Amino acid sequence: MSEKVKPYKDSELGKKEQVRQMFDTISKNYDGLNRVISFGIDLKWRKRIVSLLKKKNPKIILDIATGTADLAIAMTDTGAEKIIGLDISPGMLEVGEAKISEKSLGDTITLVVGDSENLLFEDNTFDAVTVAFGVRNFENLEKGLQEIYRVLRPEGSLVILETSVPTKTPFKQGYKLYTKYVLTGIGRAFSKDRSAYDYLSESASVFPHGKEFNNILSKIGFIGIENMPQTFGVASIYVATK
Numbered sequence: 331m332s333e334k335v336k337p338y339k340d341s342e343l344g345k346k347e348q349v350r351q352m353f354d355t356i357s358k359n360y361d362g363l364n365r366v367i368s369f370g371i372d373l374k375w376r377k378r379i380v381s382l383l384k385k386k387n388p389k390i391i392l393d394i395a396t397g398t399a400d401l402a403i404a405m406t407d408t409g410a411e412k413i414i415g416l417d418i419s420p421g422m423l424e425v426g427e428a429k430i431s432e433k434s435l436g437d438t439i440t441l442v443v444g445d446s447e448n449l450l451f452e453d454n455t456f457d458a459v460t461v462a463f464g465v466r467n468f469e470n471l472e473k474g475l476q477e478i479y480r481v482l483r484p485e486g487s488l489v490i491l492e493t494s495v496p497t498k499t500p501f502k503q504g505y506k507l508y509t510k511y512v513l514t515g516i517g518r519a520f521s522k523d524r525s526a527y528d529y530l531s532e533s534a535s536v537f538p539h540g541k542e543f544n545n546i547l548s549k550i551g552f553i554g555i556e557n558m559p560q561t562f563g564v565a566s567i568y569v570a571t572k
Contacts, residue, residue: 344469345467345469346418346445346447346469349418349419349467349469350418350419353397353417353418353419353421353422354419354420354421354422355421357398357419357421357422357424357425358421358425360397360398360422360425361398361400361425371560371561372400372463372565373400375462375491375560375561375565375567376400376401376404376462376491377404378558378560378567379401379404379405379460379462379489379491379567380404380405380407380408382487382489382567382569383405383408383458383460383487383489384407384408384409386408386457386458386487387408387409388408388410388456388457388458388486388487389410389411389412389457390410390411390412390413390414390455390456390457390458391405391408391410391412391413391414391456391457391458391459391460392413392414392416392449392451392455392456392458392459392460392481393405393413393414393415393416393459393460393461393462394416394417394446394459394460394461394464394474394478395416395417395418395446395461395462395463395464395465395467396415396416396417396422396423396426396441397417397419397422397426397462397463397464398422398423398425398426398429399415399423399425399426399427399429399430399439399441400462401460401462401491402415402426402430402439402441403429403430403433403435403439405460406435406438406439410438410457410458411438412438412440413438413439413440414439414440414441414442415439415440415441415442416441416442416443416444416446416449417441417443417444418443418444418445418446419443420443423441423442423443426441427441446461446464446468446474446477446478447468447469447470447473447474447477448477449477449478449480449481451481452481453480453481454481454482454483454484454486455481455482455483456481456482456483456486457483457486457487458482458486458487458488458489459478459481459482459486459487459488459489460488460489460490460491461478461488461489461490461491461492462490462491462492463491463492463493464492465490465492465537466492466493466533466537467533471546472546472549472550475546475547475550476550479550479551479552479572482572483572484572485571485572486571486572487569487570487571488547488552488568488569488570488571488572489567489568489569490567490568491560491565491566491567491568492537492539492543492565492566492568493537493539493564493565493566494537494539494540494559494563494564494565494566495539495563495564496562496563496564497540497563498562498563539566540557540559540566541557543557543566543568544557544568547568547570551572552570552571552572553570553571553572554569554570554571555568555569555570556568556569556570
């Protein structure tokens with residue numbers, strides 16, 4: 331974990347347990363708030379991940395920090411035979427299970443409670459690993475990325491969608507105002523855990539992105555690393571190969 335990323339509030343609990351409790355608390359409102367906060371653009375970003383992976387023709391995919399399974403569900407369009415969605419929050423997975431059942435995708439998608447930094451899978455298991463808005467919640471960023479590297483098959487693909495900070499004017503200034511006032515304001519208005527959206531805003535602003543994150547991936551051993559800023563740089567898609 332980047333030392334700049336702090337737990338979302340002072341507590342004797344570690345960041346991992348705090349994140350689990352936070353997402354359990356906001357799980358029922360998470361999808362609706364996500365659409366409002368991102369103006370629905372997050373759906374477009376996920377479709378780009380699907381498009382990127384479809385070209386790789388993966389058979390088995392692991393979606394880490396799957397949450398309510400939005401990306402896992404979208405990735406059925408890649409033609410994958412099996413998609414495993416893993417998350418630390420049972421509350422988020424409960425919402426995801428309902429969506430999967432409604433769409434009759436239970437034969438393709440399996441959701442499991444798990445720790446992204448201690449994956450209970452054999453080495454070289456998956457053709458692709460995806461993480462959407464989850465790596466900044468890792469308690470130990472490098473350990474989590476090392477685990478991803480371990481369970482990927484040789485030449486397997488890693489695709490990460492994560493928030494980033496725009497670098498160009500006026501988008502940089504607009505982003506700061508939006509995350510400080512609008513994002514946290516919406517979160518506080520509609521979420522039982524008002525501090526949760528403060529955390530999401532803070533963690534997004536300090537998480538390493540762009541070249542800094544590319545360098546971390548390279549240090550782990552990934553090759554062919556690409557960083558694709560999305561929507562004026564408010565998010566980035568990272569693609570890398572084992």
